Amino acid sequence: MRGALTPGRPYAWYYLPLNWLLLGLAHLPLPVLHRIADVFYLLMRYVLRYRSRVVLENLRRSFPERTEAEIQQFSADFYRHFADVIVEILKLAAISPAEMARRVQIKNAELFTNQFAAGRTVLALGSHIGNWEWILPTGAVYFPGKADGVYKPLRNAFFEDFMLRLRTRTGSHLIPMRDTLRDMLRRRGQPRSLSMLSDQSPASPEHTYWTTFLHQETAFYTGADKLAAQFKCPVLYVNIVRLRRGYYEIVAEQLHDGDAPLDKDGHAITEAFARCVERDIQAKPADYLWSHRRWKLKRHA
Template sequence: MSTASTARLPGAKRPYAWYYEPLRWALLGLSRLPMPVLYGLGEGIYFLLTYVVRYRWRVLQQNLSRSFPEMSPAEVKRTGKAFYRHFSQVIVEILKMATISPAELAPRMHFTNPELMAQPFAEQRLVLSLGSHMGNWEWLLNGAALEFPGRAAGVYKPLNNAFFEHFTRRLRTRLGADAVPMPATLRYLVAHKNYGCTLSLLTDQAAGPEDRPYWTTFLNQDTSFYSSADRLVTQFNCVVLYIGIRRVRRGYYEVTFTEMPDSRTVASAPHGTFPIAEAFARQLEKDMRASPEQYLWTHRRWKHQRSLGE
């Protein structure tokens, strides 16, 4: 899809209030700036987040200190600053999605072992891709759409604001990916169960009691994980892959797939165990230890407490 698709077609009805139109054009204008200029803007965002706003510094500091008790206060502060710089770069990279071309994005997203995804596609099997808020999770979906044309989709939580819902959905779909609202996940899986494609789920966020969470020790803490992949793999006999993404240098990312337990392993596991959720936790923990500054530490990851019997 061309860059021009980000503009509203003549005569088309806006899905948002008219007064958001100047903001849309401003964002599109900024997005057309060259990447070096945008990264300069990112440095300004970094300064504001770190030294002026101190965006969620207490949450960040608490998360890092509890996850890495071996870190000294100075190391926590240094890692926190490195996160803010990484996060600021991700912000302008997400903005760039509004106008970036396939030719510009493709070389920035290197898939080290695409055959793990391509083989199930050749067999017309569904692939659940389990991702996290590491690296640039938004570029990941668009990169997968270019690497596997017509086969990549991602689940997202719809926004309440009509303008930002419309704008961010365009960011995620303009290069060929499909964006699936969270309530429509099961319906999408049923419709695509015999079609070689992948549905990406960000499953690193805090799972609440209503999500039937799996609890494990993760980064030295009692942590809840979504257990939905363990249930879906037996229902749809799909392949499950962990998606690891890391920044190798500014604006360039490396994506590696790791095979997760299959449906037979999950079906034969003892009652109350979740092999996929456990394998996901261990792989994510490994990646976070290797590049702690590339994780979204400002999220209140450990806000839930394990209740008796879980």
């Protein structure tokens, strides 16, 4: 049974100590948080063995040509990467816009700004590569008032509230996935970017696109194809590349210019997105979220 809510807060009072602890940690300098991440790495890999079966199974199926020694190294590198991502996401609760801009550069920002100048909404498709949670807050710093993101609400009231605060601190705006079409209709023609993490496993085989991805038959959401066709939106693929610990570069590339006609029932954009994600995973295998049960949905279902 849920506890009573603290006035002004949407979660039970007993989450308050956790909230204070996380905020306190977030105010530590990032180099200190990276030292804590070193401890998280050891705990996740050797003590808790966090989803080790899922990680190894995903890696083996995705890289059948690699030796077992290489797979084990990818696994170890993944846990180091994931530990860093955890503390860097937490840092969003306290990081300043100036530090965000210092730590993350956008390589080709003109792909966004040129479309904004033309009064267009840009669909920005990302994946769980690198520190994906830093993409939207960085966009809000570089493009004030023009960085929106689609997200899937969490079931736990505390973590839903906490993550919303983290993701919107620099000025971004979040839209629940179920409200995406309504939001596009209401704000049609508004110059902005609408970010979506489009590599997640769909909940059901309906309204999905199947393709071979990392040697496996894989389902993808098709929302980007439908939105781009209906609203004539340009579409960009967005990747965030780690330059060194705590520093990143966001790289965008155009998948669709917003002018060429699209088949509303086609999947050209989703297929192009899948190829980009596959290419970037193969370039840096450890930087993907291998603990995610990406292939849990089977086509025969």
